[in-house]
Amino acid sequence: MTVSNLNEHVKAIIEVGKRMGQKNYTPGYSGNLSVRLGNNVLITTSGSSNGFLTENDLVLMDFNAKPINSDKKPSSEKFLHIEFYKQRKDINAVIHTHPAALTAFASAGLDLTEPVMPENVYYFGGIPLAEYGMPSSDDLVKNTSKFFKDYDAILMANHGVIIGGKDLEDAYQKLEIAEEYAKSIIYAKILGGTKVLSKEDADKVLSLRG
Secondary structure, eight states: OOHHHHHHHHHHHHHHHHHHHHTTSSOTTOOEEEEEETTEEEEEBTTOOGGGOOGGGEEEEETTSOBSSOOOOBOTTHHHHHHHHHHOTTOOEEEEEOOHHHHHHHHHTOOBOSOOSHHHHHHHSOBOEEOOOOTTSHHHHHHHHTTTTTOSEEEETTTEEEEEESSHHHHHHHHHHHHHHHHHHHHHHHTTOOOOOOHHHHHHHHHTTO
16 A cells, blocks of 8 residues: 555545535534555544544554554544454445434434335345444444445444445445435325335346346
8 A cells, every 4th residue: 555545545535524514414523434445444533523524534543443653543433344344345435424314214213124216225225223332332333233244334223324335435425325315215204105116126126236
């Protein structure tokens, strides 16, 4: 990994954090972002604000969560990110945040696994709900990581959402899709309820994923 390569990823995280802030996906000091860089992880620091990141708000750590040549403190949710990378070789970026609609489902104890819209079926298969675990705790990692093998997006009860992507842009786009999907489901429920796709139709969509 070269310095220029590291700097590119730093700039990318700052840019995505800014976009998340503009969308109000990451209010205040909530949430964290990371990218996999070989055997290391570049992650936002504890207490940073994703919408207003600077180079000083990022730290490189190894897979034991030990900062590399730095006294900066990685995000308190660092082990969630590390576990996602350990279980999924195809995941190279992780976003954990608290957008309003997805967090509303997580706080209501509701998952998003029903096949209502083809896009959600195609991109996620479904978005399950992990049992509650205290933020930054081993329980949170244990409860949430059960779903990492099979899902790219997981709601965390009374907390928020975590999403993995093949790269940072992919993770961000999935966040947008998931949040707008959650909004659509809320609106549909206000209008009288959702109409679920048949198993046949859902399976047809899933078959497109290859």
